[in-house]
Amino acid sequence: MGRSSYPGQIDSDLELPRIDNNITEISGDVINSLRDAIFSIEEAIGVNPQGNLADFVARINRVIDHNGNLKTSALTGKGLMTLPIADIHIASNAAIKESKLDLDYATATLNARYVSNLADINTNRSALNALTLRTGEHFGGIGDRHDGYDIDLQNSIRSSDDLETAINILNNDFTNHEGALLTAHTASSISVSGEFDNFSATNVQDALIGLDNFGTGEVKRHQDLLHTNAVGLNKGGEQGEQGNLKETVLASTIFQTDISKATNILQVMRPNTARVTSKDIDLRSLTISASNMFRIYADGVGRSALDVDLTSIIPVDDIDTVVDTINIATRGSNYPVSAYNTGGKLTIAHNILGESFTIQIQNVTNSAATALGFGDVTSTTFIWSEDNHAGYVGGYRIKDLKTLIRVHHTNSSASSVIAPGLGDLSNYDLSIGNEGRVLCNITNHSTTPGDNGTHYIISFPSSESFTLNSTIQSGEFDWYQIFAHRRGDEVAGLEWEGQDKA
Known part of the structure; x- marks a missing residue:
């Protein structure tokens, strides 16, 4: 029996003998061996082996797992890295040498390229700014324009x-x-249309010869024909390039159809009224939802512009159809304008004569102004011609249709029946038989500007009153009538103002 071999090696029964029977078998050597073993264990374990934990096993378990391996938490808790190494394990000030990093390109190379690219970018930016400035000046016509x-x-x-x-x-x-x-140019090299009544010519030279050979008698006959029933125009009556009333002979249009008498009632355009005539009309370019709206503005009556929808007649190739559609719209709203076919052109004229009664063709969504020949004069104001225009009927020079009545009237209540207080209206050529032939132009309505415009008489309830085609609201207004001639009657049968022998 000897001393304990621990901690060099594990003790056996030789160092620490077993006691199988009575305690008396324990000798001093056994007790000393146990004492020695206990000292060896204390020396190996040390003082306070459990530390701050409950026991020594708990302290061991903080570091070693059940398989005897060091725990990751024990290493990381002391700042040691565990595999795999991640970014979190490397400090921001680690200062690792570049040679120890597996880089595709050295940072010095990348920096050199960055500096070079930055210089190129700045150069390109400056060049682009300069180019943008010069391009703006070029397109704006300020500078850098092309030399011819x-x-x-x-x-x-x-x-x-x-x-x-x-x-x-x-x-x-x-x-x-x-x-x-x-x-x-020689006169023979200047072509002409060849549309002559009394001779044939295709160039100026031949036309001049034809005119020279044209007898004085023919010229006199032509002048007599012109002054019988025609419209004269002097330079003072020109309205831009639209002063082409001279191309018409007493322009007239169908105001309405008198079904009861199976005849059309004509509206004759007053020679000096404000008007505008189309140029280069192209009816084929009228299209639905693109060029089907026509806006007319008649000033002097306190009303807004009138929009005429041409959708119902598109496609159309007859200017008279367009004229009829416009006149149906104006008559239906008593708007004081009329459309005329003046020698194949479209003329829009104010029904009321005077300085304040101007006319415009205005722009509108899906405008048909260009197709109807008014594209170059939209929003242009056309005024009356004072006395610069005149008509010639039966050799007499006339300035206007005769005004039958011009009075200031007060309508005490809304009504279509008007009693102007003039007594027997037949004294003013207003009587049964003239229904539909008399147009009434109302202006300056004191309460209802929408009543201003052109109305017509549909009946005579008595010799001192007449009925209009629409109800006139109560208020004061100015009004007068003008005859609208029936188609088929002679133009000379109309009554005129300013009849002087031509």
Whole structure:
């Protein structure tokens, strides 16, 4: 029996003998061996082996798992890394040398390229800013415009391949031609339409010869024919390029159809009223939902513009159909304008004469103004012609249709029956038989501007009153009538103002 071999090796029964029977078998050597073993264990374990935990096992379990391996938490708790190493394990100030990193490109190389690219970007940015500025000036016509010599022609003109040279040559030729410094056009090389009644000619030379041969008697006969029933126009009556009333002979239009008498009632355009006539009309370009609305504005009556929808007649190739559609719309709203077919052109004229009664063709969504020949005069105000226009009927020069009545009237209540207080209206050529032939132009209505406009008489309830086609609201207004002639009657049967022998 000897001393304990622990902690060098584990003790056996030799060092720590078993006691199988009586305790008396325990000798001093056994007790000393146990004592020695206990000292060895205390020496190996040390003082306070459990530390701050409940026992030594708990302290061991904080570091070692059941398989005897060191726990990851024990390592990381002391700042040691565990595999795999992640970004969290490397401090921001680790200062790892670049040579220890597996990089595809060295940072010095990347920095050099960055600096080079930054310089290129700044250069391109400056160039782009300069280009943007110059492009803006170029498109705005402020600067950096093309020189005429820098603009090439697709096909050479006068043996010139650039614009500047070609323009200079053309300008020189035109100036010489205009100033007759060089040979100008000969009359025989200037073509004419050939639409002559008394001779045939296709060029100016032949036309002049034809006129020269045209007898004085023929000219006199033509003048007599013109002054019998025609419209004269002097320069003071021109309205821009729209002063083409001279192309008509007492322009008239169907105001309405008198079904009971199976006849059409005509409205004759007053020679000096404000009007506008189409130019280059193209009815085929009228299309639904694109160019089907026509807006007319008649001033002087306190009413808004009138929109005429042409959808119902599209497609159309007859100007009379357009005229009828416009007149149906104006008559239906008592709007004081009328449409006329003046020699194949469309004329819109105010029904009321005077300085304040102007007329405009205005723009509107899906406007038909261009198709109807008014594209170049939209929003242009056309005024009356004072005494610059006149009609010639039966050799007499007339200025206007005769006004039958012009009075200021007070309507005490809304009614279509009007009693102007003039006594027997037959004294003013207003009587049974003239229903529908008398137009009433109302202005300055004190309460209802919508009643201003053109109305017509539909009956005579008594010799001192008449019935209009629409109800006139109560209030004061000015009104007068004008005859509208029946189709089929002679124009000379109308009554006129300013009848002087021509």
